[in-house]
Structure formats: C-alpha cells, structure tokens
Amino acid sequence: MRAFLPIMLTVTLALLGGCDQKQSANIEVKDKGGSVTISANGQHFSMKGNDGSHGEVTISGNGDHVTMHAGDGQSVVDINAGGVNVSGKLPGFVSVYPGAKVVSLVTGNNQSGTLVMQTRPAPAQVAGFYNQKAQSAGFTQKLHANDAGNLLYSATFAGRAMQVLASKDSEGTHAQVTWSSQ
Known part of the structure; x- marks a missing residue:
C-alpha cells in the first residue's frame, strides 16, 4: 500500500501535466471527391466541407x-x-x-x-x-x-x-x- 500511493500520485501528476497542452484539435478527411475539416477547442467548433466542384459549406458554433x-x-x-x-x-x-x-x-x-x-x-x-x-x-x-x-x-x-x-x-x-x- 505504501508503494501504491506514491506511484498513483506520480501517474496522476504526469497525466494532469499532459492536459491542455494542445488547446485545439483538427481532423481532416480527404478523398478524390473532396474534403471535410473539423476543428474544435472545447469552446468553439468549425466544420468545412468542399467537394471540389459543387461548392462548400462552413459550419461553426459555440454554446x-x-x-x-x-x-x-x-x-x-x-x-x-x-x-x-x-x-x-x-x-x-x-x-x-x-x-x-x-x-x-x-x-x-x-x-x-x-x-x-x-x-x-x-x-x-x-x-x-x-x-x-x-x-x-x-x-x-x-x-x-x-x-x-x-x-x-x-x-x-x-x-x-x-x-x-x-x-x-x-x-x-x-x-x-x-x-x-x-
């Protein structure tokens, strides 16, 4: 039990230290017909789709x-x-x-x-x-x-x-x- 507590504390601090290092994330999906990009940071999101020939749509939002x-x-x-x-x-x-x-x-x-x-x-x-x-x-x-x-x-x-x-x-x-x- 004595060894368990320091190990758990170290693991918890390491995990918490890694949080919020990247405040936003982007995902992009592409294929021959176009692409979709989704960006989010926990407060705001945006999504943009483009098919290369028929136009594009942009969606954004927060709250x-x-x-x-x-x-x-x-x-x-x-x-x-x-x-x-x-x-x-x-x-x-x-x-x-x-x-x-x-x-x-x-x-x-x-x-x-x-x-x-x-x-x-x-x-x-x-x-x-x-x-x-x-x-x-x-x-x-x-x-x-x-x-x-x-x-x-x-x-x-x-x-x-x-x-x-x-x-x-x-x-x-x-x-x-x-x-x-x-």
Whole structure:
C-alpha cells in the first residue's frame, strides 16, 4: 500500500501535466471527391466541407450559437438561443414582430428565407400584425387558417410571397415567417 500511493500520485501528476497542452484539435478527411475539416477547442467548433466542384459549406458554433454558410457567400443559417441579429438580412416586406426574440434565420441568395421568433403575445395578435402589414404593402391574402389555435396566413404581391405560422407554446407564441421573391 505504501508503494501504491506514491506511484498513483506520480501517474496522476504526469497525466494532469499532459492536459491542455494542445488547446485545439483538427481532423481532416480527404478523398478524390473532396474534403471535410473539423476543428474544435472545447469552446468553439468549425466544420468545412468542399467537394471540389459543387461548392462548400462552413459550419461553426459555440454554446448556444450555430452558423452555417454556403460557398456562394449568400445562403446562411443562423441559430442562436440568445437571439439572432437580422440587421440588413430581411427583405423590405418582412419584419420582426415588435419585441420578439429571433431564434433562427435562414436565407438563400437574398431571394428566400425563414425567420423564427419567440414572443409573448397570442398567436392571433402575431398573425394579425403580419396580415395588416401585408395588406398595407399591397399583398393579396391567399390563405388564412386556424387549426386549433395554430394560425397560418399567406399572401402574395408582384412576384413576392410570404407565409406566417403562429402557434402557442410554453413560452408564449412561436412564430415563423417564410418568404420568397423572384
């Protein structure tokens, strides 16, 4: 027993001394069709894939925030539990519901996207807000449905379309606005 304790202490100190010497790690997988590189340091990760001819995708994240970028430089998915910054990323006919927290934003070539928000007001208030904004911008209502309190609204105008889904959840209302334009 007397020899066991010093040996275990020496082994433990040697193992602890080796910790944190390399703060990040990279893994790269290559084959004739392309490559994938994953980098991580315990606080942040990034993954980049490239097929050599069809483009690339970069994914990065830390904590509650994940971002994915397509190789075209314009298609983006942004998910952030703390709220997503949408400044300059929405078309003029789409806006964030006043006071809502943006949970995720997906955009594609500035022609289409999906905005997901969390807010306290009831689904009817949220759907009504978007209905009123769309009508005042010249949009024509195509659908207004209520399925057990889950509201769906869609409208079009001059090659642009928007759809709003608002439903009750444990934190208030989960709202999703999807848009496209030609």
